[in-house]
Amino acid sequence: xxxxxxxxxxxxxxxxxxxxxxxxxxxxxxxxxxxxxxxxxxxxxxxxxxxxxxxxxxxxxxxxxxxxxxxxxxxxxxxxxxxxxxxxxxxxxxxxxxxxxxxxxxxxxxxxxxxxxxxxxxxxxxxxxxxxxxxxxxxxxxxxxxxxxxxxxxxxxxxxxxxxxxxxxxxxxxxxxxxxxxxxxxxxxxxxxxxxxxxxxxxxxxxxxxxxxxxxxxxxxxxxxxxxxxxxxxxxxxxxxxxxxxxxxxxxxxxxxxxxxxxxxxxxxxxxxxxxxxxxxxxxxxxxxxxxxxxxxxxxxxxxxxxxxxxxxxxxxxxxxxxxxxxxx
Numbered sequence: 144x145x146x147x148x149x150x151x152x153x154x155x156x157x158x159x160x161x162x163x164x165x166x167x168x169x170x171x172x173x174x175x176x177x178x179x180x181x182x183x184x185x186x187x188x189x190x191x192x193x194x195x196x197x198x199x200x201x202x203x204x205x206x207x208x209x210x211x212x213x214x215x216x217x218x219x220x221x222x223x224x225x226x227x228x229x230x231x232x233x234x235x236x237x238x239x240x241x242x243x244x245x246x247x248x249x250x251x252x253x254x255x256x257x258x259x260x261x262x263x264x265x266x267x268x269x270x271x272x273x274x275x276x277x278x279x280x281x282x283x284x285x286x287x288x289x290x291x292x293x294x295x296x297x298x299x300x301x302x303x304x305x306x307x308x309x310x311x312x313x314x315x316x317x318x319x320x321x322x323x324x325x326x327x328x329x330x331x332x333x334x335x336x337x338x339x340x341x342x343x344x345x346x347x348x349x350x351x352x353x354x355x356x357x358x359x360x361x362x363x364x365x366x367x368x369x370x371x372x373x374x375x376x377x378x379x380x381x382x383x384x385x386x387x388x389x390x391x392x393x394x395x396x397x398x399x400x401x402x403x404x405x406x407x408x409x410x411x412x413x414x415x416x417x418x419x420x421x422x423x424x425x426x427x428x429x430x431x432x433x434x435x436x437x438x439x440x441x442x443x444x445x446x447x448x449x450x451x452x453x454x455x456x457x458x459x460x461x462x463x464x465x466x467x468x469x470x471x472x
Contacts (some may be wrong), residue, residue: 147220147471148347154227155343156366159336161231162246163193163370165238166332166417173394173425174321179314189325190371196329197337197364202355203412204331208338210353211271212251213258215342218266221471222257223343225463229253229456244452245416250335251275252453256460261468274413281408282419289400290427297396298431313391320398325371327405328417329364335414337363393428400424419449 171185180188209215213222230249237244251272258266301309337355340363344350401420408415 144349145347147224148343148349150471151220151224151227151343151347152340154224154231155336155340156363158227158230158234158246158339159333159363159366160370161234162332162336163190163367164373165234165244166246166328166371171321171325172421173397174317177314177317177391177394179317179391179394180321185321186372188322189328190368192322192325193329193333193371194364194368196326197333197367198329198360200330200334200406200409202334202337202360204334204409204414205338205341205355206353207271207274207412207414208250208335209342209345209355210338211268211274212254213266213268213271214262215345215353217262218258218346219261219468219472220343220346221467222254222261222464223339223346224471225257225260225460225467226250226253227339228463228467229256229460232459233452233456245418245449246332247275247278247335247414247416248449248452249456250339251414252456253460256457256462257464260461260464274411278408278413278415279419281404281413282416283423286401286404286420286423287427287430289404290397290424291431292427293396293400294393294428294431297392301392310391313395317391317395317398320395320402323402324398324421327402327409329367330409331405331415332417333364333367334409336367393425397421397424397428400427 171180171182171189174180175182175185230246230253233249234244234246255267337359340359341350341353341355344359345353350356398421401417401424404420404424405415405417
């Protein structure tokens with residue numbers, strides 16, 4: 144264990160903790176907004192089920208991140224450190240203003256910028272980027288459509304039911320959908336940092352080849368769960384209250400739709416933005432009332448943050464690599 148490797152592993156855990164803090168809201172925003180669970184209980188549930196999701200869903204996404212975005216054999220520990228610092232910096236900036244951002248896109252953009260600064264364009268791998276682009280489509284377009292369709296189906300099934308009765312039923316069901324959402328978040332987001340952690344161990348000579356040891360899965364899962372326990376009320380306010388008015392039935396539809404999209408992507412090794420998924424399904428659910436039910440000004444602010452994440456994190460990863468290279472090599 145060299146000092147540069149220890150620094151990178153610490154940064155990987157710090158980024159995992161940050162992911163738990165800033166992305167916890169993705170799993171619990173709707174269940175808090177509909178007042179089905181208190182913020183404290185929702186955060187505790189999300190922390191536990193994030194950990195379970197990390198431990199039981201395999202390492203397909205971790206392998207994509209660790210070996211599919213940039214060539215691990217062509218970079219150094221300073222490259223990984225720069226990418227991780229990019230995630231930490233941009234995530235906390237967005238969190239400070241209550242804007243949900245995507246650690247997935249921060250990670251791939253930061254890795255791309257850092258890899259380019261280290262070894263040029265030959266370091267980039269198309270297979271991993273193809274999965275990232277596919278994940279972007281699943282999380283946004285498919286997420287919106289799934290949320291829209293599920294809400295229409297629920298409306299049709301319960302079209303003759305008593306309104307208060309429907310609210311009571313879905314108030315209970317939304318606890319299950321929020322748990323499903325937290326589990327699916329762990330299945331995808333938790334794996335990404337496991338992949339970077341294992342990449343650092345491989346580059347540092349600790350692992351003879353890239354794979355994710357069981358102790359790495361457990362360690363990263365626990366750290367993300369601790370971050371989740373801290374929570375992110377600013378982002379909960381934006382997602383749960385700022386996009387559209389949510390009742391338990393809408394919250395259930397949004398969470399269930401997003402969870403399905405995320406788990407499908409996880410099984411295919413596709414790194415997906417949980418933030419994009421739940422935001423898209425909330426918008427899809429809201430649009431079934433009428434388009435004016437969606438607060439498009441808040442939506443535009445979120446989308447603008449998503450758009451600038453790629454170039455900002457790419458440049459930040461590139462510059463941090465130039466700064467760290469003489470220090471860590």
